[in-house]
Amino acid sequence: MNRGLAILLIVGILSLVGARLPAADAPSEFGVNVILWFDTEDYLLPADDDATKRLAELLSARGVRATFKLVGEKARVLEQRGRTDVIAALKKHDIGYHANFHSVHPTPSEYLAECGLLDGIGEFVRREGGGAADVRRIFGVPTLSCYGQPGSSWGPQTIAGLKQIGVAPHGIPCYVDEGDHVGLGGKPFWYEGALVV
Numbered sequence: 001m002n003r004g005l006a007i008l009l010i011v012g013i014l015s016l017v018g019a020r021l022p023a024a025d026a027p028s029e030f031g032v033n034v035i036l037w038f039d040t041e042d043y044l045l046p047a048d049d050d051a052t053k054r055l056a057e058l059l060s061a062r063g064v065r066a067t068f069k070l071v072g073e074k075a076r077v078l079e080q081r082g083r084t085d086v087i088a089a090l091k092k093h094d095i096g097y098h099a100n101f102h103s104v105h106p107t108p109s110e111y112l113a114e115c116g117l118l119d120g121i122g123e124f125v126r127r128e129g130g131g132a133a134d135v136r137r138i139f140g141v142p143t144l145s146c147y148g149q150p151g152s153s154w155g156p157q158t159i160a161g162l163k164q165i166g167v168a169p170h171g172i173p174c175y176v177d178e179g180d181h182v183g184l185g186g187k188p189f190w191y192e193g194a195l196v197v
C-alpha cells in the first residue's frame, strides 16, 4: 500500500471510530482504542526515509506508539544508506513485516496460485523468510508483531506460514490488512495459529 492509501486508511479507521462514539453530550462508559499501522515500503526513493523518520518522531513526541510494517528491502536499504537515525526513530514503535519486496512480481498470490497448502507454505517461507530475518536483525527486535500482505496479494498459505518465518514458538502471531477479500464477518478470527485482523 502506498503512503497516501495508508493515511486514507487511518482516516477511515478514525472516521469509523468517530461514527461509533456517543454524542458529545452523552456520558461515555467505554474507552476507545485506535490502532495506527503504516506500510513502510518505499525502498526506491531516499526522500521516503526522511518522511518515515518525520512521521515516527511526530508520533513519538505525542506519546503515540504505532505499528510500522517494514518491507524487507526497505530495512536493507536503510542499513545500506547508513540511516541509523531512521532506524532508531522507528524502533520506538512496534515493528511488523510487510513482505520481502512488496510488489515485485511474482507477488505472494501469484507464486502461490498453483500451490496447495503445504508446498505453498514452503514457497512462502522460502521467499519471505529471509526478509523477515533481515528486519529482525536490522531493527534488533527479537520478534515481529505482525505480517501485512503487500497490496491485495493474499493466500491462505501466507497465514499458515507465519509460524515459520517468525521466531519459535509463536512465529509472527498476527496477520493484518484491510482488504475486504480477507475477512470473516468483519471480525477478527484465528486461522492456523495466527490472529487475523
Ligand SMILES: [Zn+2]
Binding pocket: 001, 002, 039, 041, 098, 102, 149, 150, 151
Ligand atoms: Zn503496502
